[in-house]
Amino acid sequence: MEKRLIATLLRIVQTPKSDFPAGVGLRDFRQRYGIGLPVGSTSIRFSDKDKVEITALLKAQAGIDPGQVSPGAWEGLTRAQALNLAHDEKLARGAVKRDRISVKAAPGQAMRIGGRSLELPNHAHLDINWKEVDAIEHPCALVVENYEVFDALHRTEITNALAAAGYEQALIIYRGDTNESRKDHVLAFLAAFALPVVLFGDLDPASLVEASSFPNARAITLPVALDQAFDSYGNKDLYARQVGPAFEQLLDSPSRGLRTVANEIHRQRKGLVQESMIGRGVALQVEAI
The missing domain is CATH 3.40.1360 (Dna Topoisomerase Vi A Subunit; Chain: A, domain 2)
Known part of the structure; x- marks a missing residue:
């Protein structure tokens, strides 16, 4: 996962609000995983069930626990440094x-x-x-x-x-x-x-x-x-x-x-x-x- 998308997904699961701007990355995420509901052409709505699925996705594919990592933890890091925060074995499992x-x-x-x-x-x-x-x-x-x-x-x-x-x-x-x-x-x-x-x-x-x-x-x-x-x-x-x-x-x-x-x-x-x-x-x- 891209560092920017990871930060966006962390914000989604860590905030009580449900509607988020439908940027290119988030639209691609919704199409790829089938998570979220379009609201008009400018927003995507994520239910509590969606947030549970996003949390599981972050853990499974990026090795990130949203309960432990905040979006700010990724700021200022290179892509390689950002990936160091994830668990390598989980990333490998995703590739399989x-x-x-x-x-x-x-x-x-x-x-x-x-x-x-x-x-x-x-x-x-x-x-x-x-x-x-x-x-x-x-x-x-x-x-x-x-x-x-x-x-x-x-x-x-x-x-x-x-x-x-x-x-x-x-x-x-x-x-x-x-x-x-x-x-x-x-x-x-x-x-x-x-x-x-x-x-x-x-x-x-x-x-x-x-x-x-x-x-x-x-x-x-x-x-x-x-x-x-x-x-x-x-x-x-x-x-x-x-x-x-x-x-x-x-x-x-x-x-x-x-x-x-x-x-x-x-x-x-x-x-x-x-x-x-x-x-x-x-x-x-x-x-x-």
Whole structure:
């Protein structure tokens, strides 16, 4: 990481405010890691959850503990001196994860990559270097936002939902975080193989804004009984923290699917985390966007 970006990220996690100027470096960071929510064209909003992810990222990739290092500690140092404040072994570990993504098949199905078929047990996936993959025998991809859901996908109703919408045999991909895979690697893989994408994530302003601009996204996943899901598991604080101009533009989106879901979230004034769909028999559907 560049010294200037490290200083900016330290300020973000060490201050209670949530909105920060959308400079070139911070915009690139948001695009690369999928952390933060654009607010208009001049600011990026970071929630408490985002700040936790940034803290983990600083520790994992730069060996920096935001609880111990202040932005001022980097001032006046050369780049080499700045890197001396980080832990070399953690930097090396980050390099090992370059170009890697986390994949599996839909529950009850086999993964077909490079001419091979592989069935994995529950709570298992492959960590692969996508640049070493020469062929994918899956016609589409399901990108899962949260790791807990990716890991316990067999405890959701996603397989039936994909089949009903014509997305059978989807390759399941974890969107990535600071430790397991990374969003920019996932996007590069999807672009290289031109896979149509179904998104399975939280139903809240931040995730819907991301869905609206996710490359080659064709559909999103939501409960069949959306009202009931919001009544049972909706979170008003989640909505209040994330609502902003970027989300409000979706209320009039030309995409019927995005417009319908955005207006329902807005009407409910709640967000719905996808972990609520684990182990509860929540019927799912795939909605075109």
